Amino acid sequence: MLIVMDAAAAPEDVRRVVDTVNGLGLQAHPIPGAQRTAIGVTGNKGSVEPGVFENLPGVLEVIPVSAPYKLVSREAKRETTVVNVGGVPVGGQKLALVAGPCAVESEEMALAIGHAVRRAGANLFRGGAFKPRTSPYSFQGLGRDGLKILAKVRAETGLPIVTEVLDTEDVEVVAEHADCLQIGARNMQNFALLKKAGRAMKPVLLKRGMAATIEELLLSAEYLLAEGNYQVILCERGVRTFADHTRNTLDLSAVPYVQRISHLPILVDPSHGTGKRQKVLPLSRAAVAVGADGLLIEVHDHPEAALSDGPQAIVPEMFAQLVRETRALAPVVGRAL
Amino acid sequence: MLIVMDAAAAPEDVRRVVDTVNGLGLQAHPIPGAQRTAIGVTGNKGSVEPGVFENLPGVLEVIPVSAPYKLVSREAKRETTVVNVGGVPVGGQKLALVAGPCAVESEEMALAIGHAVRRAGANLFRGGAFKPRTSPYSFQGLGRDGLKILAKVRAETGLPIVTEVLDTEDVEVVAEHADCLQIGARNMQNFALLKKAGRAMKPVLLKRGMAATIEELLLSAEYLLAEGNYQVILCERGVRTFADHTRNTLDLSAVPYVQRISHLPILVDPSHGTGKRQKVLPLSRAAVAVGADGLLIEVHDHPEAALSDGPQAIVPEMFAQLVRETRALAPVVGRAL
Amino acid sequence: MLIVMDAAAAPEDVRRVVDTVNGLGLQAHPIPGAQRTAIGVTGNKGSVEPGVFENLPGVLEVIPVSAPYKLVSREAKRETTVVNVGGVPVGGQKLALVAGPCAVESEEMALAIGHAVRRAGANLFRGGAFKPRTSPYSFQGLGRDGLKILAKVRAETGLPIVTEVLDTEDVEVVAEHADCLQIGARNMQNFALLKKAGRAMKPVLLKRGMAATIEELLLSAEYLLAEGNYQVILCERGVRTFADHTRNTLDLSAVPYVQRISHLPILVDPSHGTGKRQKVLPLSRAAVAVGADGLLIEVHDHPEAALSDGPQAIVPEMFAQLVRETRALAPVVGRAL
Amino acid sequence: MLIVMDAAAAPEDVRRVVDTVNGLGLQAHPIPGAQRTAIGVTGNKGSVEPGVFENLPGVLEVIPVSAPYKLVSREAKRETTVVNVGGVPVGGQKLALVAGPCAVESEEMALAIGHAVRRAGANLFRGGAFKPRTSPYSFQGLGRDGLKILAKVRAETGLPIVTEVLDTEDVEVVAEHADCLQIGARNMQNFALLKKAGRAMKPVLLKRGMAATIEELLLSAEYLLAEGNYQVILCERGVRTFADHTRNTLDLSAVPYVQRISHLPILVDPSHGTGKRQKVLPLSRAAVAVGADGLLIEVHDHPEAALSDGPQAIVPEMFAQLVRETRALAPVVGRAL
Secondary structure (H helix, E strand, O other), X not given: OEEEEOOOOOHHHHHHHHHHHHHOXXXXXXXXXXXXXXXXXXXXXXXXXXXXXXXXXXXXXXXXXXXXXXXXXXOOOOOOOOEEEOOEEEOOOEOEEEEEOOEOOOHHHXXXXXXXXXXXXXXEEEOEOOOOOOOOOOOOOOOHHHHHHHHHHHHHHOXXXXXXXXXXXXXXXXXXXXXXXXXXXXXXXXXXXXXXXXXXXXXXEEEOOOOOOHHHHHHHHHXXXXXXXXXXXEEEOOEOOOOOOOOOEOOOXXXXXXXXXXXXXXXXXXXXXXXXXXXXXXXXXXXXXXXXXXXXXXXXXXXXXOOOOHHXXXXXXXXXXXXXXXXXXXXXHOOEO | OEEEEOOOOXXXXXXXXXXXHHHOOOEEEEXXXXXXXXXXXXXXXXXXXXXXXXXXXXXXXXXXXXXXXXXXXXXXXXXXXXXXXXXXXXXXXXXXXXXXXXXXXXXXXXXXXXXXXXXXXXXXXXXXXXOOOOOOOOOOXXXXXXXXXXXXXXXXXXXXXXXXXXXXXXXXXXXXXOOEEEEOHHHOOOHHHHHHHHHOOOOEEEEOOOXXXXXXXXXXXXHHHHOOOOOEEEEEOOEOOOOOOOOOEOOOOHHHHHHHHEOOOEEEOHHHHHOOHHHHHHHHHHHXXXXXXXXXXXXXXXXXXXXXXXXXXXXXXXXXXXXXXXXXXXXXXXXXO | OEEEEOOOOOHXXXXXXXXXHHHOOOEEEEEEOOOOEEEXXXXXXXXXXXXXXXXXXXXXXXXXXXXXXXXXXXXXXXXOOOEEEOOEEEOOOEOEEEEEOOEOOOHHHHHHHHHHHHHHOOOEEEOEOOOOOOOOOOOOOOOHHHHHHHHXXXXXXOXXXXXXXXXXXXXXXXXXXXXXXEEOHHHOOOHXXXXXXXXXXXXXXXXXXXXXXXXXXXXXXXXXXXXXXXXXXXXXXXXXXXXXXXXXXXXXXXXXHHHHHEOOOEEEOHHHHHOOHHHHHHHHHHHHHHOOOEEEEEEOOOHHHOOOOXXXXXXXXXXXXXXXXXXXXXXXXXXXX | OEEEEOOOOOHHHHHHHHHHHHHOOOEEEEEEOOOOEXXXXXXXXXXXXXXXXXXXXXXEEEEOOOOOOOOOEOOOOOOOOOEEEOOEEEOOOEOEEEEEOOEOOOHHHHHHHHXXXXXXXXXXXXXXXXXXXXXXXXXXXXXHHXXXXXXXXXXXXXXXXXXXXXXXXXXXXXXXXXXXXXXXXHHOOOHHHHHHHHHOOOOEEEEOOOOOOHHHHHHHXXXXXXXXXXXXXXXXXXXXXXXXXXXXXXXXXXXXHHHHHEOOOEEEOHHHHHXXXXXXXXXXXXXXXXXXXXXXXXXXXXXXXXOOOHHHOEOHHHHHHHHHHHHHHHHHHOOEO
């Protein structure tokens, strides 16, 4: 931590800060400068918040230095984590292609899409049984019936299942049916859910919140690891900005940034990231090229009749093209399908 | 709903859209223009999503027209709702002043602050027993013990209690001890929590999410009303923007905007809205002047030792000044303390 | 400047950084910490950019400490600057009320509005002769003819004139006719214009850019002061965010923040700040209550026929009410009209 | 244009709107709905602003329908524009690689970098003679001397020159020396500069402003085309968001979006788009994969000593790798180097 004093701070202001630092069992290192004095603080175990100093007289600014996350950082674990989702490795040399409908609408539809994406080259199946919807009047998912359908899709296609959990009360039942629990953008800071999902000991796919910094995403992942669950996959799915030509602004720089400071794998979701069908293929190519560990793609066989997020779902034929393009691009970044 | 066709759309494209509209039991009204044809759609009961049309050939854009919320709108209920929080009306001519610490740290501390804010002029007490914290290593609140302390503060000061609930599993116990359930910004779209809180039949204070539009805030409130709970108070607490001189950017225009389109009362939280102690008083004055129904203020008697959010808490003396300023400003906007 | 080393940085990495610092004629102060070493740098005259160190091996982060602005800071000048605009003081105890149409459309219209706002209580007149318009097909202002009309408004009403300058080539002619040059949000970082306006030795009203931090606003003001012109007024006019219920998000916390770190006065423009007529009065009240040095208000006698920005202009009767409300609020913040 | 009436609007409110529409020489088409009446407006030549109707009694919302740009749209010109920059086509099948230092610092340095990027595979040279700098105390470029150096780089390397113009007064001299005028993000809405650059009849590279929507970018381009200059190249260079792990958030979805609605070519600038050297290669790959018409890359042979933007410049060896990766990726998107 670095405490910067005002240019007009009096010597007793500096002394008071130094005393406060020492009083907390930390060490103060005053650095007199041309215009201002700065005070380095060492020994901080993460238990002292900047605010303790921010309002002392003469203090201009307090700058935290140590990153507040630990277990998720590459400083803690140098080699990249490979998460095992029902036998499919996520984070290794092989790209993960998670595909399926936004919501499970019926057994027939889920099976049809499951077979289609499997044939096209997906290695994991996604589909929502519990759906977070902005409006209470929108389709909320089939719930537990949806979970049973997902289990059937796995049985018939062999694809492991990724599905969202919305409520602490459902963690157990979702963990029972799915191979990977998804925690959605809206719940990225639902800490009760993170704690419970961390204890479920199933892989967790954690999506970045719409206004979350990377530091906040990593701290939410830290909640999962702190419960002893190291099987965590991150996902960039676009953030909210002023830009109005897409539903969200896909922040692809998050991928190399996360890969540098954390050992966790990171996928990209260009379906939510853009919210527009015509943007899914170009942004999927971009995500592979930027180095993502895989893609999360919404596929629907009749998107015009989808009960949710139809406009961003692509049809199986487009998904097949996406797989072909991914296969062509992967070697450039040292990956394979 | 309005469907705008591309300038180059063929007559059969227009016909296909009209047929699709009719096939859904809705009425299509083509409006030929100088450059483009637009198609008005009526009879939409809120069940058709724009996406159904967005990818039909020749469609340029689909513009939703009807607001998707119903029960919260002023069209549904013309007079402003006055919420009764343990006997204190929120939303009427008298301003609500909700004050107290970020987190309940001990009985002694909570009582001391409770008495102090009461004397200064607060009419509701706030304090967190369950705390949502970005880092798993930060203080997470006293939990159920904190709820008991809050009940004691009410017994000793007479101030009704507002406190946050984080998890569906805690709704019942929080509702038992508190007069008003707070749903925080991070949980604004935790729909499981909204549904359960709606069924608790206690007043709910719903804070705007960090990246939530007003429409999304109102739709989250709609979840509460749709469960039969009309005792809902909204709260503007700042949104996340690029601006880095405050923790969040307080969006005071939300107040007159909400008051025009909804009948629900709206408070302002300048403590979280700015994250800086020195900004709390000026922004509190601004909030009263803009017409808010009240304020939510973090007060701590030793903010430099606070276990959370110390830098934004004001001391009781500053709160007393805030009350004096509020009292002076209120009459200009037809309010009183 | 503070250079934070990676936890895994080798001693020779630290040595290399220290050598680089010393090689630039600066002093390095290594602070070994529990997890990482940080290196304080002193003697920086503002000429070294953080990037010099950012890519050295083992460097995690470089944190600038000294604020890059000088002349505009309160450290440079403790007492608040009072700018004299044609005899009207801006920044003192008396609030500045700058009112008038978005664009000067005709002499008749400008005079009518001039007389109306004067009667209602404005002490400065605003009106655009050169208009920055998003589309080349929108009305671009009357240009030099508009300036002559503005001079006539001053002659007839006695109100000094604030008007925008868009181009370095027009600085001279605008300075000849106006009492204060306005530099608009879109030109806040038009540095050629800032330099030339700084040399014109007329007061300058500098508006915050749509995506500008306060530091950037102050650095743009620094361009003006660096040319020897200390007669500078800042203006908060809303920033661009995801929020879509107003044209911009008015960031009122900018007012107390600027007043703490700079000696320059700051106005608020709720007309552009909200873009909605019904929001102008509530946000004007909020701006006065937060402590602004005055308001910039668009007034039009027939806003439905305005050639630009009609929806955000208020009619003279509303402006008169705004003045009454301002008069009632001002004493609470130690001001007067 | 579509005018949506309030649910509670009276028949005379509707009538008044219809009369106003007709009074302006346009046609009104009322569409009565289940909850509300909407009024379609046709015949709008782009001269009527929504605001004319927005404040009439009973009006809830006014929705513009026709896009306000014309010449830049694909509706106006179906085939993609190929801009000729000193003999190098931009916008065709071959990718444009514009590389060079942020600022021209000396002849020796410019020539060295020019030869290096040429050898590596660049086909255009970039370098700033006039530099827009946030602080007045930062290096402002060599000005006209820089232009002469750039001309020399072209003479020696054969690479056509792209360089920024900041001021209307410099348009002529820059056009004399450069093959393409760059208008930077900060000047995207400097309309005086756009008009003058449009008349210079040299290709113009127009960068997206930090808070500009795509519509605004296209309208700024429209200023250039409206002056008769169709040789316009757009450039995505990142927008300003809350995300703090990069200097800007690169919005790659802008590329396919622009290519769908406009015939103008669009480049991507990953150097400014991320502000971090280690992100330039991954984001360059992503830009090529998403379908950009080329890249704009800052290259410096001694970035640690650069007078501006050192941290985002890559060294010639990294640029050579970037070219190799681009060459490998290009065929997947039907391009070549």
